[in-house]
Amino acid sequence: MNSAPQPLYRQVKEHVLRQIRSGDWPTGHRVPSENRLVEEFGVSRMTVNRALRELADEGVLRRLQGVGTFVARPSRQTSLVELRDIADEIRSRGRVHRARMTARGRVPTTAVLHQRFEDASLGHLFHLVLVHLENEVPVQIEDRYVHPQVAPQFFDQDFEHVTPTEYLLSITPVSELEHVVRATVPNATERALLELGIHEPCLVVHRRSWSWGRVATDVTLTYPASRYELRGRHRTSPTGTLDGVQHAAS
Amino acid sequence: MNSAPQPLYRQVKEHVLRQIRSGDWPTGHRVPSENRLVEEFGVSRMTVNRALRELADEGVLRRLQGVGTFVARPSRQTSLVELRDIADEIRSRGRVHRARMTARGRVPTTAVLHQRFEDASLGHLFHLVLVHLENEVPVQIEDRYVHPQVAPQFFDQDFEHVTPTEYLLSITPVSELEHVVRATVPNATERALLELGIHEPCLVVHRRSWSWGRVATDVTLTYPASRYELRGRHRTSPTGTLDGVQHAAS
DNA sequence: AAGTGGTCTAGACCACCAG
DNA sequence: TGGTGGTCTAGACCACTTT
Numbered sequence: 332m333n334s335a336p337q338p339l340y341r342q343v344k345e346h347v348l349r350q351i352r353s354g355d356w357p358t359g360h361r362v363p364s365e366n367r368l369v370e371e372f373g374v375s376r377m378t379v380n381r382a383l384r385e386l387a388d389e390g391v392l393r394r395l396q397g398v399g400t401f402v403a404r405p406s407r408q409t410s411l412v413e414l415r416d417i418a419d420e421i422r423s424r425g426r427v428h429r430a431r432m433t434a435r436g437r438v439p440t441t442a443v444l445h446q447r448f449e450d451a452s453l454g455h456l457f458h459l460v461l462v463h464l465e466n467e468v469p470v471q472i473e474d475r476y477v478h479p480q481v482a483p484q485f486f487d488q489d490f491e492h493v494t495p496t497e498y499l500l501s502i503t504p505v506s507e508l509e510h511v512v513r514a515t516v517p518n519a520t521e522r523a524l525l526e527l528g529i530h531e532p533c534l535v536v537h538r539r540s541w542s543w544g545r546v547a548t549d550v551t552l553t554y555p556a557s558r559y560e561l562r563g564r565h566r567t568s569p570t571g572t573l574d575g576v577q578h579a580a581s
Numbered sequence: 582m583n584s585a586p587q588p589l590y591r592q593v594k595e596h597v598l599r600q601i602r603s604g605d606w607p608t609g610h611r612v613p614s615e616n617r618l619v620e621e622f623g624v625s626r627m628t629v630n631r632a633l634r635e636l637a638d639e640g641v642l643r644r645l646q647g648v649g650t651f652v653a654r655p656s657r658q659t660s661l662v663e664l665r666d667i668a669d670e671i672r673s674r675g676r677v678h679r680a681r682m683t684a685r686g687r688v689p690t691t692a693v694l695h696q697r698f699e700d701a702s703l704g705h706l707f708h709l710v711l712v713h714l715e716n717e718v719p720v721q722i723e724d725r726y727v728h729p730q731v732a733p734q735f736f737d738q739d740f741e742h743v744t745p746t747e748y749l750l751s752i753t754p755v756s757e758l759e760h761v762v763r764a765t766v767p768n769a770t771e772r773a774l775l776e777l778g779i780h781e782p783c784l785v786v787h788r789r790s791w792s793w794g795r796v797a798t799d800v801t802l803t804y805p806a807s808r809y810e811l812r813g814r815h816r817t818s819p820t821g822t823l824d825g826v827q828h829a830a831s
Numbered sequence: 832a833a834g835t836g837g838t839c840t841a842g843a844c845c846a847c848c849a850g
Numbered sequence: 851t852g853g854t855g856g857t858c859t860a861g862a863c864c865a866c867t868t869t
Contacts, residue, residue, distance in 0.1 A: 516782060
C-alpha cells in the first residue's frame with residue numbers, strides 16, 4: 332500500500348510539526364540548531380536546512396541568522412472571508428435553514444485530492460454533498476472532503492441538523508484558511524440543485540482548512556450569483572506589509 | 582549602494598523570470614535542463630535545483646520528473662485579503678503589465694456615492710476607469726472614485742505607468758478595507774473592454790478603503806471569470822501570544 | 832571565540848519517461 | 851538507454867549575534 336517512503340527532509344518537517352502540534356514546542360520555543368538535528372536524525376545539514384527553511388517560508392518557524400530558529404507566532408489578522416456557519420447566517424436573518432443531503436460516503440483519494448490535502452499517503456477520504464436552503468430556496472451547494480484522521484466519527488453525525496462546519500469547528504481548531512473564489516457557469520447538475528435559470532452564473536468558493544499542521548477539510552461552496560454575495564471587512568495594520576514583501580521577495 | 586550581491590540561486594531565478602517577462606519563453610516553453618543551466622551559469626546543480634524548485638513552488642514553472650521543466654500557465658490569482666497592486670502581481674508572475682485609460686475626470690457626487698463615502702458634504706470626486714492588461718490580454722476593469730482631500734494631486738500622476746493603487750498606497754496608509762464579491766453577467770461595455778465571449782460571467786470586487794478615518798477610495802474591479810480568480814490565505818490564532826523571543830526578533 | 836543560519840560545491844543514487 | 855528531475859551527502863566559506 333504505502334509504497335513511497337517520505338523523503339528525509341519531509342520526515343524532519345513532520346517531526347517538527349508533531350512537536351508543535353503536541354504542544355511540546357509552544358510559540359517562541361527554540362528549535363534545536365541545524366547541527367543538533369543533523370546529529371539526532373543522522374542526515375546531512377543541507378537536508379535539515381531544507382526542512383527548516385521550508386517551514387520558515389510557510390510561516391511555521393522564524394529563523395534569525397546568528398541567533399537561532401523559533402516557533403513562529405500564529406500570526407496576526409482576523410479573517411476577511413470568515414469561517415461562518417451558513418445555518419447561523421440564515422437563522423440570524425430570521426429565516427429557516429434546512430439541509431438536504433445528496434451524497435455521502437468514503438471515497439478513494441485521487442491524484443488531485445492528494446495534492447489538495449498535501450498528503451500522498453492518504454488512502455481514502457470522507458465525502459459529502461449537501462444543499463442548503465433558506466426558506467426552502469436553495470442557496471448553496473456544499474461539496475466537502477474531510478481528512479478521516481481529523482474527524483474519525485464524522486459520519487456518526489446527522490448533517491441535516493448539525494452542519495459539517497459546525498461539527499468540525501466543535502472538534503478541532505482551525506489554524507489556517509485558504510479561499511479561492513471564482514465565477515462560473517454551472518453545469519446541469521448544479522443548475523438543477525440550485526433551481527437556476529439559464530445563463531445564470533454562480534459564485535464558487537473553494538476553501539481549505541488546516542488543523543494541527545495538516546489539511547483537515549476541503550470544501551467547494553457553490554452559490555447562485557443572483558442570491559448571494561460575499562462580504563468582508565477588516566482593519567489592517569499599517570506596518571503589516573513588511574512580512575509579505577519579504578516573503579514575496581524570496 | 583547595492584553592497585550585498587544576490588545569492589546565485591536568486592540570480593538563476595531572476596534570469597528565468599526575465600526570459601518569461603520578455604516573451605522569449607512563452608507558456609509551455611521548455612526550460613533548459615538543470616545540467617544545461619549548470620553549464621551556462623557555472624554553478625552546482627543543487628543551486629540550479631533550488632532556483633527551479635522555488636519557481637515551481639511559486640507556480641511560475643511546472644516540473645515533471647523524467648520529462649522536463651516548462652513555463653506554467655499563468656494562474657492569474659489575486660489576493661482576497663491583502664491589497665496588492667495588480668501590476669505587481671502580474672510582474673511577479675513574469676508577465677508584462679500595461680494599463681489603458683478609458684475615462685478620467687471630476688464628477689459630481691451622486692446620492693449613491695454620498696452613501697458609499699459616508700460623507701454628505703462631498704461636492705465632487707475624482708473618477709477614473711482603467712483597463713489592466715497582462716501580456717496585452719485584458720484582465721481587469723478598474724472603476725475608481727477617490728476622495729479629493731485624501732489625494733489632491735491625484736490627476737498629476739501618469740496612471741499608465743504608476744497604478745492608482747500604487748500611488749494611493751504611497752501617499753496614505755490604509756486602516757480598513759471592505760470587500761464585496763459578486764458574480765455577474767457583464768454588460769455590453771464591459772464585454773467589449775474585456776474582450777469577452779457571450780455568456781461569459783465576471784467576478785466583481787467592490788472595495789472601499791479607509792484612511793485617516795474616512796473612506797479614501799471606492800473601486801469596482803471587474804475580472805473575466807475565465808481569466809482570474811481571487812485567493813486568500815491566512816493563519817488564525819488558536820494559541821497564545823508572543824513572548825520575549827519574538828520581541829528580540831523584531 | 833563559539834555558535835548560529837545562509838549559501839554553495841562536486842559529487843552521488845534513484846525513479847521516472849522517452850526513444 | 852540516455853536524459854530528466856528528486857533527493858542526499860560531507861564537506862566548505864561566509865555574515866551575523868552572543869558570550
